[in-house]
Amino acid sequence: MSLSSGSLPAVPQGFRLAGAASGIKSKPNVEDVTLIVCDDDAVAAGVYTTNVVHASAVALNRQKTPHDRCRVVVVNSGNANTCTGKRGEQDSLEMLRLAAESCGAQADQALVMSTGIIGVFLPMEKIRTGITAAAAKLASDDKALISAARGFTTTDKYEKIAGRSIEIGGRSVQITGIAKGAGMIAPNMATMLATIMTDAQLTPAAAHAALQTATRLSFNAISVDGHMSTSDTVLLLASGKCSPEPLGGDDLAAFQTALNEVCIELARMIPADGEGASHLITLDVSGCRTHEEAHQIARQVAESALVKTAITGADPNWGRIVSAAGQAGVVFDPQGMSLSMNGFSIFAQGEPVPFQAAEVSASIKEHQETHVELSFSEGSASARFWASDLTVDYVVFNSQYTT
């Protein structure tokens, strides 16, 4: 299901971008190499997968961010260049060199992201062709933004773009992001990647902190299948073209709010486009001691195959939800626990509430989003989490491909 908000956001000032089709993906004429070029040195911050097994691209980027001399990001889809040993690392370094050359920058001013199949060497000839082709098409119009976003995608059914325009100090500041992801690894691969561009000016430290906060509330609060990728990367690039000095105080707070909104809008698109998904599940957990505990409970419920299949079947099988909450590793009083689904109260203060199962089932069937609210009596912290449901299509998609 698509969650597109309609018209495309603008590309922030100071950025040009393009996607090119180089033939890495098996489908012909589908973009699989993207360049995002900063006209001048930009601030770059990144957050990455915490998987012990990760792509060489992740290791290389992690060493460099945050910094304030970023000039280019190169992305390829269709091949994750992960578990490819020393040759894989050389290939990532080569991508950085090629991307930097294409815009007259140094290799240490480039960042790289790869997503796709694990354990296969990169087809470097195609990568070279793709980078050259993308460099020749760089622009900042809608067409360029869409082609760049397509270069990120793997098993995604649509490109994922979101943006906000806000007024800061009398100037209009733009924040525009691109994301991809529909499953950890699909037969032809996927993973979560995102790049957020802004023409606001940020210090490297402020960019890093803002991205950490926004990611915690968005990309780290989604799950399709609970399988952490080896390539997950979210970058924030700030060109500074639309603010005379680095943001601070209320201006930075306003920027943070808008950045959170962009990241949440992009993040929600991922489980909504989850492999085989028929429902987007939104979980609100409240009344916990800390955000982390609320988040942990929400994630445990979101990742339960039994909860997901119940929602696929429009079945208000609430025992699956409360029992999943109980295994999250968080201590709570079951007598203080309450549950509602799509606004219907089902379990209150540890006792079952008589409810019309057919009415709740009809509500789940009618809506693409299912809202699950769990509340506890431990404190006042809360968390929100989004997940896809688990369908026959997911299993078919991920099992009926045989080498």
Place this chain on the structure above:
Amino acid sequence: MSLSSGSLPAVPQGFRLAGAASGIKSKPNVEDVTLIVCDDDAVAAGVYTTNVVHASAVALNRQKTPHDRCRVVVVNSGNANTCTGKRGEQDSLEMLRLAAESCGAQADQALVMSTGIIGVFLPMEKIRTGITAAAAKLASDDKALISAARGFTTTDKYEKIAGRSIEIGGRSVQITGIAKGAGMIAPNMATMLATIMTDAQLTPAAAHAALQTATRLSFNAISVDGHMSTSDTVLLLASGKCSPEPLGGDDLAAFQTALNEVCIELARMIPADGEGASHLITLDVSGCRTHEEAHQIARQVAESALVKTAITGADPNWGRIVSAAGQAGVVFDPQGMSLSMNGFSIFAQGEPVPFQAAEVSASIKEHQETHVELSFSEGSASARFWASDLTVDYVVFNSQYTT
């Protein structure tokens, strides 16, 4: 798939048992109440779910074990009596009273297990009828053992029984266990329950320690869907009829070995009979610093929907396995990691190994069991884990039931 070892084990001396059909389950004439009676006071040890949300039966048993005056275990299937508040607790206490009365014991000499749907009150009239009917049929022959095992089952396709006879101090000692489980909660419910009977003599402390050890290697090393039940209970009952004094030293070690074997045989039957399962996956993780770290990696791989669906599709999609290992929360050197599937080397010391994918795929297709071996260079500890794969049938079974 069934893993039955052929002929039924004997019922250990000092036990009589029976299952009766009381109508709790929707299918007519299917056993749903079981009594296991100890002729004299027996030692009882238990291990239970760690879910914060758990059945009143679990809370009541946990207070009582280990102890040395156990006379009866009453089990019902079709209703878990969980999340049923104060009335649910009263119903569990009533079951204990009725079971004790049926064999002339005190209520504090009884233990109780309930498995089935969550959040529905127990039909106590049926429970009473069932206990009376089971008490009238108590015996120690094959028929009694099978009917008792059927009284445990919910979504299981077959009853799960395993046993060992060993020689200790010139006497033959019998260990016989019953288990059930095919998913955490299925439409008409399931959970993991087991009771192991032996005529060996054990102190309560030794029984508790032996059961903890055996459970760690068996029932705590299996997963169908990663969803921890609210009713999981494993009991060990020792009548002492076949050993003149409590086992110690080498005798206790021999008993432990046989108990481990019985528990592993029963435990393997659960994912093999996992809802919709087409493969039993056996994971061997070695070269870790501790058993716990090896276990944690094995569990993470076993519970990945992407690993499970790959095996369903006979796809040696090894990137899914190594990436799942990397998110287990265990630090390791990816350059010391190796993987084989069904004996074929696929990834060695952090580098891909050229392999014939079609050959590995054919091997996965041909065998009901898939053997995944992951080794690391961190130490010498290892762990074994069993899981079911994830099929279309699992999703259909758990989603196409709508209230």
